[in-house]
Amino acid sequence: MRIFFLASVLLTAACSHKGPPAPPPPPEVAVMTLQPQPVTLVTELPARTAAFRVAEVRPQVNGVILKRLFTEGSQVKAGQQLYQIDPAPFQASYESARASLERAQATATASRLLAQRYKPLSEARAVSQQEYDNAVGSQDQAAADVASANAAMRTARINLAYTKVIAPISGRTGRSSVTEGALVSANQAAALVVIQQLDPIYVDAAQASTVFLRLQRALADGQLKKAGEAQAEAKLILEDNSPYAQAGALQFAEVTVDSGTGSVTLRSVFPNPQNILLPGMFVRERLEEGVKEKALLVPQRAVGHNARGEATVTVLAADSKAATRIITTDRAVGDQWLVSDGLAAGERVIVVGIQSVRPGSVVNAHEASPDELSGPPAASQPQK
Helix, strand or coil, X not given: CHHHHHHHHHHHHHHCCCCCCCCCCCCEEEEEECCCEEEEEEEEEEEEEEEEEEEEECCCCCEEEEEECCXXXXXXXXXXXXXXXXXXXXHHHHHHHHHHHHHHHHHHHHHHHHHHHHHHHHHCCCCCHHHHHHHHHHHHHHHHHHHHHHHHHHHHHHHHHHCEEECCCCEEECCCCCCCCCEECCCCCCCCEEEEEEEEEEEEEEEEHHHHHHHHHHHHCCCCCEXXXXXXXXXXXXXXXXXXXXXXXXXCCCCCCCCCCCEEEEEEEECCCCCCCCCCCEEEEEEEEEEEEEEEEEEXXXXXXXXXXXXXXXXXXXXXXXXXXXXXXXXXXXXXXXXXXXXXXXXXXXXXXXXXXXXCCECEEEECCHHHHCCCCCCCCCCC
């Protein structure tokens, strides 16, 4: 009985003195081993289209619209008649001015003949010098009256021609603001119709001046494919993500930096023979800057930011310990970042499991699968 009691006491004492708990196993992470690879560098700029030329058609004489001679939304050619303003009062003014010219010309002829007759008579003292001087003065005044009447007739002819409202440029018409019977006035504020030339068409991209400088250097170095003097070849992606068939030219001339925002508007010109591009459309402009032969790409989901806003990744050293690394990214290439500084070929970057890793901790790592390499960007990296 005493032996049984001692055994129970010893067993109870052994159970009441347990050892320290076992440490948790190292976290499981997926890593990507960086390998240099050739990458085609593409700059993509959000942009909007704008008409190549815009003409607001206004009347240049007062009158009543008799006819509209075009279909709204149709293509018109430069010099094509768009409207007919009532020409009757202007026709009458023109005929009156022409009659005044003919009368002035007849008076000038009579004055010239009188001066010619008086000249020999004045030399023979058959008429007084005063009479001859009056005849010469009448001749000069009649010539001036002819010039004045001629100018008045030309003005009347111009006003008569203005009753035909002509298209100043070729392009597509918008909606007409007037119909037959409307009273219009010369140089009125409201346009009768707006004509926009859509072939070619402008594509404007507002970008930071740093992007403009980088593209300008790339053009000078021959990295951008040239489309002319101080122009680079550009391509478009439409709003439905379909490619635009025609290539255009990005122009680098006459660029002004906005002092308030520090941005510039990069203007490109694209052919638009089928009028697929319309003013105001949102498009994406793509510029190929050549191929970087030994580029290092890191999945966007592996890149976070520290408290200072610097891009960071978590790398795995040879002893399987994690460390935070500050990197410099150049641009996005698909769902990856092109790294320009901070990483080297052969290093292992943690892609999955970053949130459970602290700098200096040991982890169990395996090579990431293709599914693990894609995904949303990582959150802020842990700091120490």
